[in-house]
Amino acid sequence: MKYFRKTELVLARLGLIAIVLIxxxxxxxxxxxxxxxxxxxxxxxxxxxxxxxxxxYAFQTRRHIGIDALTNLFPxxxxxxxxxxxxxxxxxxxxxxxxxxxxxxxxTHNQVLPVTEISLAWLNSAVPTGCLLMVVTSLSFILxxxxxxxxxxxxxxx
Numbered sequence: 827m828k829y830f831r832k833t834e835l836v837l838a839r840l841g842l843i844a845i846v847l848i849x850x851x852x853x854x855x856x857x858x859x860x861x862x863x864x865x866x867x868x869x870x871x872x873x874x875x876x877x878x879x880x881x882x883y884a885f886q887t888r889r890h891i892g893i894d895a896l897t898n899l900f901p902x903x904x905x906x907x908x909x910x911x912x913x914x915x916x917x918x919x920x921x922x923x924x925x926x927x928x929x930x931x932x933x934t935h936n937q938v939l940p941v942t943e944i945s946l947a948w949l950n951s952a953v954p955t956g957c958l959l960m961v962v963t964s965l966s967f968i969l970x971x972x973x974x975x976x977x978x979x980x981x982x983x984x
Contacts, residue, residue: 852865882960
């Protein structure tokens with residue numbers, strides 16, 4: 827599982843580098859009078875995928891936004907109960923994201939992007955795939971007893 831997570835982070839980093847290089851290439855080619863019209867579409871697809879990988883990474887390391895001002899006032903056992911309830915609600919939302927995302931991807935798989943003529947499914951499938959990755963993360967967190975992850979190894983940060 828750890829190898830899979832590291833691969834996911836490497837893909838996000840490579841995707842971000844690719845986006846920067848593609849946009850840079852597109853901008854330079856436009857400024858010299860030979861625009862590369864496909865650069866924005868490719869960058870858009872990569873951005874969708876990089877975003878989902880990064881969101882899952884933040885979810886794995888528990889770096890997502892949380893407002894705990896109210897729950898910090900609760901006793902520890904009630905805080906833990908709120909954590910479990912929150913994680914189950916998140917899991918339900920993610921299952922909806924997987925279900926509706928795959929249905930939407932299937933509905934639009936015959937449509938193509940205008941310039942590159944890449945199937946729109948490549949763009950749209952980032953959402954259900956990302957939600958599925960987060961389902962795995964959430965289930966792993968629940969199966970470990972909803973223990974908060976506080977320490978993050980420095981080498982893992984981007």
